[in-house]
Amino acid sequence: MGKAFKKAEALSDRPTHYCPGCTHGVIHRMVGEVIDELGIRGKTVGVAPVGCSVLAHEYFEFDFMEAAHGRAPAVATGIKRVRPDLNVFTYQGDGDLASIGTAEIIHAANRGEKITAVFVNNAIYGMTGGQMAPTTMPGQRTTTSPFGRNVHDVGMPMRVSELLSALETPAYIAREAVIKPKYIMKAKRAIKKAFQYQMEGKCFSLVELVSICPTNWGMTPQNSVKWAEEILLLYYKPGEYKLPEEM
Amino acid sequence: MEKVLMKGNEAIAEAAIRAGCKGYFSYPITPQSEIAEYMVRHLPEAGGVFLQGESEVAVGYMVLGAAGCGERVMTSSSGPGISLMSESLSFLAAQQCPAVIVNIMRTGPGLGGILPSQADYFQATKGGGHGDFRLLVLAPSSIQEAVEMVMEGFPLAEKYRNPVMILGDGLIGQMMEPVSFPEHLITRPSNKDAWAANGMDTRNSDKRNVLKSLSLDPDEMHEHNKSLQEKYDRMRRNEIRYKAYNLDTDYELLITCFGIMARVCGTVVDKLKEEGIEVGMIRPQSLFPFPEEAIRQAASKTGCKQVLCVELNMGQMVEDVEKAVQGACPVTWYGNAGGAIPPPKEIIAHIHSLLNR
Ligand SMILES: Cc1ncc(C[n+]2csc(CCOP(=O)(O)OP(=O)(O)O)c2C)c(N)n1
Numbered sequence: 001m002g003k004a005f006k007k008a009e010a011l012s013d014r015p016t017h018y019c020p021g022c023t024h025g026v027i028h029r030m031v032g033e034v035i036d037e038l039g040i041r042g043k044t045v046g047v048a049p050v051g052c053s054v055l056a057h058e059y060f061e062f063d064f065m066e067a068a069h070g071r072a073p074a075v076a077t078g079i080k081r082v083r084p085d086l087n088v089f090t091y092q093g094d095g096d097l098a099s100i101g102t103a104e105i106i107h108a109a110n111r112g113e114k115i116t117a118v119f120v121n122n123a124i125y126g127m128t129g130g131q132m133a134p135t136t137m138p139g140q141r142t143t144t145s146p147f148g149r150n151v152h153d154v155g156m157p158m159r160v161s162e163l164l165s166a167l168e169t170p171a172y173i174a175r176e177a178v179i180k181p182k183y184i185m186k187a188k189r190a191i192k193k194a195f196q197y198q199m200e201g202k203c204f205s206l207v208e209l210v211s212i213c214p215t216n217w218g219m220t221p222q223n224s225v226k227w228a229e230e231i232l233l234l235y236y237k238p239g240e241y242k243l244p245e246e247m
Numbered sequence: 248m249e250k251v252l253m254k255g256n257e258a259i260a261e262a263a264i265r266a267g268c269k270g271y272f273s274y275p276i277t278p279q280s281e282i283a284e285y286m287v288r289h290l291p292e293a294g295g296v297f298l299q300g301e302s303e304v305a306v307g308y309m310v311l312g313a314a315g316c317g318e319r320v321m322t323s324s325s326g327p328g329i330s331l332m333s334e335s336l337s338f339l340a341a342q343q344c345p346a347v348i349v350n351i352m353r354t355g356p357g358l359g360g361i362l363p364s365q366a367d368y369f370q371a372t373k374g375g376g377h378g379d380f381r382l383l384v385l386a387p388s389s390i391q392e393a394v395e396m397v398m399e400g401f402p403l404a405e406k407y408r409n410p411v412m413i414l415g416d417g418l419i420g421q422m423m424e425p426v427s428f429p430e431h432l433i434t435r436p437s438n439k440d441a442w443a444a445n446g447m448d449t450r451n452s453d454k455r456n457v458l459k460s461l462s463l464d465p466d467e468m469h470e471h472n473k474s475l476q477e478k479y480d481r482m483r484r485n486e487i488r489y490k491a492y493n494l495d496t497d498y499e500l501l502i503t504c505f506g507i508m509a510r511v512c513g514t515v516v517d518k519l520k521e522e523g524i525e526v527g528m529i530r531p532q533s534l535f536p537f538p539e540e541a542i543r544q545a546a547s548k549t550g551c552k553q554v555l556c557v558e559l560n561m562g563q564m565v566e567d568v569e570k571a572v573q574g575a576c577p578v579t580w581y582g583n584a585g586g587a588i589p590p591p592k593e594i595i596a597h598i599h600s601l602l603n604r
C-alpha cells in the first residue's frame with residue numbers, strides 16, 4: 001500500500017519545537033513542498049530570522065544561514081547579488097520584519113532584489129514571550145500592552161503588504177492566511193508564485209501569511225483560529241496586492 | 248615592478264579587485280567614499296558586484312550573506328559606520344565567515360570629525376561587537392603597505408574563516424603615493440565546499456551546509472567559544488607582524504606607534520640620533536594579534552628606561568603596550584585626538600622633557 005502522505009524532500013525529519021496549534025509548522029511544510037515541486041532544493045539557500053522560527057534551518061533539508069534579528073533581507077541580498085543563480089528566501093516573523101528589520105525589507109523590496117520573503121504575521125512577538133508587535137491589533141492585550149494596544153499612544157497596526165505595494169519597483173506582494181485548511185491552498189499557490197517569479201528573474205516577492213500564536217494570545221488553538229478569522233482577517237485582508245505585470 | 252601614483256582609497260579598491268574580490272557592499276562616509284566610487288566603476292569590469300546598501304547595518308549583513316556562500320567580499324567604512332556594523336562583525340566571527348573590512352578612521356567619539364585619526368583602536372582590537380571574538384587587525388603605514396595588507400587580507404580571512412580588518416588612519420585613504428600591486432599576492436580563493444551555504448548543487452553534494460551561531464546547549468556553546476579561542480591562539484602564534492627600528496643601539500627610550508605615526512616617529516628617531524640620543528621604535532603591523540613579546544623584550548633591554556606610545560587618540564594602544572611591558576619600565580602616552588598630526592619637532596620636545604635634556 002502506498003503512503004497517503006509523503007513528506008517533502010526539502011523538509012527534514014527533525015521534530016519541531018513549535019507549540020501545539022502553532023502555524024509555523026504548516027508554513028514550513030508549504031515552503032518545503034513548493035521547493036520540491038519546483039525542483040530547486042539543490043540551488044536554494046534559506047535565511048532564518050530571529051524569532052520562534054530561529055531554528056527553521058533545522059526543519060528544512062537544504063543550505064541555510066542564520067541572520068541577526070531583522071537582517072535576513074540584507075543577508076539574502078548579499079547571497080543573491082554574488083550568486084544570482086541561487087534561489088534565496090527569507091523566513092521572518094512580524095517583529096523581525098515589521099519592526100527591527102523595516103529598513104532592510106523596504107530597501108530590499110525597493111531595489112527589487114530577486115529574493116522571496118515568507119512573512120509570518122501572528123500579531124505578536126512569540127519567542128520573547130508575547131510582547132506587542134507593530135502588527136498587534138487595537139485593544140489586543142500583550143505583555144507590553146497589558147491594557148490592550150492603545151492606538152492613541154502607539155498608532156495603528158502596520159499593514160506590511162500595503163506598505164510595500166506602494167513602492168514603484170516591480171514586485172509580487174500577496175497576503176494569505178494559514179489558519180484553516182480552506183485558506184491553505186491559496187497560501188501555497190502564492191508562495192509558489194513568489195518563488196516562480198524569483199526563478200524567472202522577475203522581481204522581489206513577499207507573501208504575508210496571517211497566522212496564530214495560541215500560546216501568547218492566551219487562547220486555545222480553536223479560539224485562536226476564530227479570533228484570527230473574525231478580527232485579523234478584517235484588518236489584514238487577503239489578496240494579491242502587487243503583481244509584476246503592473247509595471 | 249611598475250609603480251603608479253594613486254590615492255590611498257583608490258589603491259585599496261584596486262588591490263581588492265586584483266585580489267579577487269567578488270562583492271563589495273558599502274554606505275558612503277568620509278574619508279573613504281573614494282573606495283566605493285572606484286569600485287562601482289571597476290569591480291563590475293572584473294566580474295564582481297558593487298552595491299550601495301541602505302545603511303552600514305544592512306551592509307554588514309550583505310557581507311555576511313555573500314561571504315557565507317563562499318565569495319571573496321569586502322566592505323569599507325569609517326568609525327560611525329563600523330559602529331553600525333559591530334553587530335554583523337560579531338555574526339561574521341561567530342558564523343566564521345571570511346571577509347575584509349576596511350576602516351579608514353576619522354576622529355571620534357560621536358560624529359567626531361573627518362580629519363585623520365586612530366580613534367578606533369579599541370573598537371578594532373577589543374571586539375567592537377558582542378561576545379568573545381576577535382578580528383585579525385592589520386594597520387598600514389603607507390599606501391603600498393595598505394595595498395599589500397588588503398591583498399593578503401582575503402587569503403588570511405579564508406585561512407582563519409574570520410573577518411580581517413584593515414585599520415588605516417584618514418591619511419592612508421587621502422594621500423597619494425606611488426604603488427605597485429605585487430603579482431605574488433594574487434591568490435586563488437580557497438575551496439569552501441566544507442562549509443559554505445552556496446546551494447548543494449554548487450558542490451554536487453547531498454549534504455547541506457548551515458551557517459549558524461545560535462546555540463542553546465551550554466556545552467555546545469562553550470565548545471564553540473573554545474574552538475574560536477583556539478583559532479585566535481593560532482593567529483597569535485602565526486600572524487604577529489611588526490617592524491623594529493634602531494633596536495640594535497643602546498636606546499634610552501622605546502617608541503611604540505602604528506600606522507601613519509610610525510612615519511613621523513621614524514623621523515624623530517633619526518633626528519634624535521643626530522643629537523646623540525638613541526631611541527628605539529617598534530611598530531605593530533598586526534594590532535591583533537599584538538606583538539607583545541617583541542615589545543616586552545625591547546622594553547626590557549638594559550638601558551631602556553621608558554616606553555612612549557605615540558597615537559592619534561587619547562591613548563588606546565598604550566594599554567596593550569603596558570600589558571606587554573609588564574612593569575619592566577614606565578609606559579606613557581603622547582598624541583593628538585583632534586585630527587592634527589603632531590610634527591617631529593613636537594614629539595622631539597616631548598622626549599627631551601621626558602629624558603631631562
Ligand atoms: C537585536 C535583538 N533585539 C532583540 C532580540 C530579542 N528577540 C528575539 S525574538 C524577538 C521577537 C520575535 O518576534 P517575531 O518576529 O514576531 O517572531 P515570532 O517569535 O512571533 O515567530 C525578539 C525581540 C534579539 N534576539 N536581537
Ligand code: SF4
Nearest residue numbers: 018019022052126213
Ligand atoms: S510562541 Fe507562538 S509563534 Fe512561537 S511557537 Fe508558540 S505558538 Fe508558535
